[in-house]
Amino acid sequence: MTITAYAECHACHTRIVWAVTSDGKRLPPVNWGPDPTGTVAVQHTAGGTWLGRVLGQGDTPPIFPEKRFRWHRETCQAGTGR
Numbered sequence: 001m002t003i004t005a006y007a008e009c010h011a012c013h014t015r016i017v018w019a020v021t022s023d024g025k026r027l028p029p030v031n032w033g034p035d036p037t038g039t040v041a042v043q044h045t046a047g048g049t050w051l052g053r054v055l056g057q058g059d060t061p062p063i064f065p066e067k068r069f070r071w072h073r074e075t076c077q078a079g080t081g082r
């Protein structure tokens with residue numbers, strides 16, 4: 001199954017990215033651009049997938065080519081995040 005990674009937030013029309021976890025689960029949308037305050041490590045793989053890893057307490061910080069991304073719900077102008 002191909003997941004279209006890029007989308008637009010239905011509430012605020014900002015570009016968002018749907019990343020998936022290494023075991024294929026879809027994460028909540030993140031903002032399109034990396035953000036140093038983000039709590040998700042995301043990398044764009046050679047196969048075109050955006051692979052995401054939620055950073056909890058004590059988890060390994062992002063390792064290149066991972067970058068920090070923020071959940072879109074934290075910055076959504078419309079406040080809903082979806």
Ligand SMILES: [Zn+2]
Pocket residue numbers: 009010011012013014072075076077078079080081082
């Ligand atoms: Zn939004």
